[in-house]
Amino acid sequence: MVLSKAPQPEEQPPRHEDLLVRVGKHQDRDAFIALFTYFAPRIKSYMLKHGAAEAAAEEVIQNTFVTVWEKAGSYDPKKAAASTWIFTIARNKRIDALRREKFVEVNSDSLELEKATYEAEEVYADKEDVDRLNSALAGLPPDQAELLRMSFFEDKSHQKIAEEKHLPLGTVKSRLRAALEKLRGVMTPAGEKKP
Template sequence: MTMLCPAFAFCLPESLAFQPRARLKKHMAHTPTQEAARTAASVPPRHEDLLVQVGTRRDRAAFRTLFEYYAPRLKAYLIKNGAAESAAEEIVQNTFVTVWEKAAQYDPKKSAASTWIFTIARNRRIDALRREKYVEIDSDNPALHLAASDAPDDAYADAATVEKLHAAIETLPADQAALLRMAFFEDKTHQAIADETRIPLGTVKSRLRLALEKLRGGMALRKKTQGQAHD
């Protein structure tokens, strides 16, 4: 069974929930520093708030909560993408060391915690497995931040607007969602997907194209050619 499973999870409304609430609550019971962040209804803090606490207060309990949620998932993702057990463990460690070091730069207005952690894990994975540095867009260079701040209200990846995207994903038929996952996140060639799924190569390509077109439509992006790529 696939680890990252049922790409069909794409299609489940539940998959919108980033935080497993029961699990978070368990850890929250021991973290008085986070009590303030909880509402009267004892809603667990959002991962974004935890990450901000790590950045601003060096809050170890918040850090641990994030670790306990993301570490096993990241490890599963890494192993699924070809890392050996020991290498995956090492990359998870490197990822969380970087999360701690960079947490002060995290801006919840610009990205969801899950997206931010995912990009760090992706970059650490390439450092480790390919022995090369991934070109990171958000370096510490002010020139790049200038470009990012041009459209702060339009940021696509903050926790609230990410849901819009997920809604688009959920409209994808399961077969298209599964192919997307294989093509883009498991880095399989179209031929390898065709062999594995026993779907003819031409069908694989046309379904991927359909899926991408739907995502584009769902992201409320104007259908445009490359030549008109500006907003």
């Protein structure tokens, strides 16, 4: 009679939750590498599907796993699956990156617009200046006067004006700057320094 060994159950790989707990409690590098190896490509795929550029997706992955390493001790497997916890971090890192990009983009254009708006409000402050303003507008080249009217009277964005006039955005901005400079020259009372 031949005795055979009983089949041994296959050893299951550790669950992601267990790996994350090991990273949190013991700063276990092998557990961290296992999490990174599993989740990094999935996070990248998720980011690319949701419109992130490749470089932005890579940055999100890097920032996500720095946070995973630093905050793994706060992970509670009773509250969330490891995948939920890690993807939430990744999502938040992407939102932070988008906010930074938007802040820089909006700030660079809005500073010029705020300055122009402030100058326009300053020009209209006195009732007596209205006549001088109308006269000054009439003295501008028609294309500059039209752009000023669209920007300040119709409250259109530079981008909207560029689209409606079929002009490059840079052309609209430079014409508005030139027009405002001319207005400033005409509207600044004698003896006052121009800003």
